[in-house]
Amino acid sequence: MSTIQTAQARPPAFLPNWPTRLAWLALAAYTVYATSILNITWDRFVLGLGNGVTFIGRMLPPDTAADKMALMARGLYETVEIAVIASALGILLSLPIGLFAARNLMPAWITWPMRLLIALCRSFHQVIIAILFVKAVGFGALAGILALTVASIGFIAKLFAEAIEEISLKQVEAIRATGAPFMNVITYGVMPQVLTRFVGFATYQFDSNLRNSTMVGIVGAGGIGGTMFAAFQKFDYDYLLTILIAIIALIMLSEALQNWIKKLYQ
Amino acid sequence: MNQTSSPPALEIRGLRKEYRRGVPVLRDISITFPDRGITAVIGPSGTGKSTLIRCINRLVEPTAGTILFHGRDLAQLRGKALREARRRIGMVFQEYNLVERLTVMENVLSGRLGYVPPFKAWLRKYPQTDINAAWELLDTVGLTPFANQRADALSGGQRQRVGIARAVMQGPQLLLADEPTSSLDPKTSVEIMELMVRLADSRRIPVILNIHNVPLAKRFATHVIGMAGGVVVYDGPPGGLTDEHLKQIYGGEDWLE
Numbered sequence: 001m002s003t004i005q006t007a008q009a010r011p012p013a014f015l016p017n018w019p020t021r022l023a024w025l026a027l028a029a030y031t032v033y034a035t036s037i038l039n040i041t042w043d044r045f046v047l048g049l050g051n052g053v054t055f056i057g058r059m060l061p062p063d064t065a066a067d068k069m070a071l072m073a074r075g076l077y078e079t080v081e082i083a084v085i086a087s088a089l090g091i092l093l094s095l096p097i098g099l100f101a102a103r104n105l106m107p108a109w110i111t112w113p114m115r116l117l118i119a120l121c122r123s124f125h126q127v128i129i130a131i132l133f134v135k136a137v138g139f140g141a142l143a144g145i146l147a148l149t150v151a152s153i154g155f156i157a158k159l160f161a162e163a164i165e166e167i168s169l170k171q172v173e174a175i176r177a178t179g180a181p182f183m184n185v186i187t188y189g190v191m192p193q194v195l196t197r198f199v200g201f202a203t204y205q206f207d208s209n210l211r212n213s214t215m216v217g218i219v220g221a222g223g224i225g226g227t228m229f230a231a232f233q234k235f236d237y238d239y240l241l242t243i244l245i246a247i248i249a250l251i252m253l254s255e256a257l258q259n260w261i262k263k264l265y266q
Numbered sequence: 267m268n269q270t271s272s273p274p275a276l277e278i279r280g281l282r283k284e285y286r287r288g289v290p291v292l293r294d295i296s297i298t299f300p301d302r303g304i305t306a307v308i309g310p311s312g313t314g315k316s317t318l319i320r321c322i323n324r325l326v327e328p329t330a331g332t333i334l335f336h337g338r339d340l341a342q343l344r345g346k347a348l349r350e351a352r353r354r355i356g357m358v359f360q361e362y363n364l365v366e367r368l369t370v371m372e373n374v375l376s377g378r379l380g381y382v383p384p385f386k387a388w389l390r391k392y393p394q395t396d397i398n399a400a401w402e403l404l405d406t407v408g409l410t411p412f413a414n415q416r417a418d419a420l421s422g423g424q425r426q427r428v429g430i431a432r433a434v435m436q437g438p439q440l441l442l443a444d445e446p447t448s449s450l451d452p453k454t455s456v457e458i459m460e461l462m463v464r465l466a467d468s469r470r471i472p473v474i475l476n477i478h479n480v481p482l483a484k485r486f487a488t489h490v491i492g493m494a495g496g497v498v499v500y501d502g503p504p505g506g507l508t509d510e511h512l513k514q515i516y517g518g519e520d521w522l523e
Contacts, residue, residue: 174363174429177323178436179353179380187388188376192367 055237062245063238072243075217075224076250081110082144082223083212087206089145095198097153098160099186105172118161121154126212130221141222148209148216155208159201160194164211167193199265203258212256214247273337275301275472276322276440281331283317291317293496295331303488304473306464306504308480310516314496315476319444322474323355324348336439353380356433356471358462360445364417364423364432371413373428374400377435396435403431407461423454427461434465441466443475447482456477459486480512 100106101114130147137143167190175189217225224243231240268405281295291314299305307315320326322333324340333340336353343351356377364373378396386392392400404410407427412420417428426446433441443462447455463486466473477483482502484491492500492507492515500511513519 035295092360145267170359170361170363171365173325174357174359175379177325177352177355177357178377178432179349179351179355180376181349181380181384183384184379184382184387186370187384188365188372188379192365195367239307 003152008207012169058235058237059241061238062242063236068239068242072224072239072246075227075243076246077187078141079213079217079223079225080210080250082141082148082216083209086145086148086152086213087209088155089149090205090209091202093149094153094156094160094202094210098157099164099190101161102164103156103161104167105190107164114157115161117225118154118158121150122158126151127215127219130216131219134220139220140220144213144221144223145219148212151212152205152209155244156201160198162189163194163197163201196265200262203261207251207254207258211251273334274298275336276474277334278322279332279334281318281321281333282329283314283321283326284329286387290329291496292321292328295496295498297491297498298498299474300472300489302470302472304466304486304488306487306493307474307476307491307493308478308483308515309493311478313493314511315478315493316444317397319357319442319474319476322440322442323352323357349380349401353436353475354439356436356438356441358429358443358446358475360431360448362422362429362449364425364428365420367416369414369416370404370409370420370428371400371450373417374403374431374435380436380512400435403435405523406465407431413422425456426450426454426458430458430462430465432470434471438471441471443473445476445478447477447479453498455482480507 074241097114097117100110100119103111106114126147129150130143133143133146137146171193172185172189175185180188213223214228214259217227218229220226224247228240228243231237231243276299278295278297278299281292282290283292284290295318307318309315309370317326321328322335323342324343328341331339331341335355338351340348340351365376368376372390375390375392375396378392382392382396383476401410401413407430408433409424409427412424417425426449441462444510446462447458459482462473462475465471475487484507487504490500490502490507491498491503492511494515494517499514500507509519509522511523
């Protein structure tokens, strides 16, 4: 008798969460509203599909004339150079910046400026930073290298600092207890705990730099992007396809390289 | 020996530690530790045993008081002087605190990091004497076949052996051990205690260890400090420790056999 009574008196196991329900509803409503004012219609989409087919038709077959292949090879080579140099600089600079930004190892007066620097590096897209550097140092690969270095710092240093903030301080404490100087504490107590993750961030950023260095050329910061953009504007769609295929091959190559490096550092 | 000519290896006077203002974990601790043998610090959880041990090598900053180590006040040391004092004090941890991703050999040699400059340490260019000493210690703790395995591949007892080897590798004048057996099973605990006693005896290193296993403390210690509520309530030989003392230290008596 008492069991039935208590069963009736029990409150529901899961309370309704009205704030989240309202938030979802608001998101749905805004999506519908934004679609209506941006003139997104089904007709335009269907028309666009037709245009797309024509565009692809004009891309085929890819243009493989010797002079254009040579031009592309030069552009691609420069793209790889930009990516490699920017990654190397970015990785080197991210190590100290990320370390000094880690709040569990460093006092607030160092971490604050470092975190501000990282936030600044992250606040703009690479292409916008590339435009700034083209204005500062002129057209060419240097602007691209600088822009991607900044982007690399923003990404690697931030994640590296976060990785350091998650390490086990017990291992650090043990090294400190041996009377080790600061640098030994870092190389023995901290680095072994974060090295694989750091390598992961660095290789991912290299891959990202490779893709982005095909883009910065559009604003004149060197690499294959410039050639690609010119092909676009001259309606050289068959040459454009050649370049796109080459970029895809390059990215796949880099993917294979990444996997190999990650295996090396397991 | 004349007391005035040779100060005790470790003497604590008026040690006080507050993590939060006005809430002391240690209140006015004064202990003169014996220059040899095993000193066991016993007491209930949360009574400041770990804090006491960590104040000695300054992993925890004391709020007030002096810690005289061979006549020098450790509480006042900073920077290089503090690091030089730390390398003369080995420490063994409850959870071993090995660098998991480094090999057993790297962990043992890390006991020398107070002596080997950073660039050489990074390149693993240790002096040959250190490397020989590390092999010898690995023989002693029975882990020579594991030298090149990563620390995270070992069992608890093996890890604590590495922890002890790392601490002894420092060539310390004092060995601190913070609950060295609390994460181990009873049999392994005894083996670890025997190993520590053997190493400390043969190298004449005084040991101070926290332990909450009273029978283990009585069995291995040559001196016992009983703590309760942040103060010392017993300071004497293990034989003098009575049920009355234990009641005072841990409170109640139902748990006593």
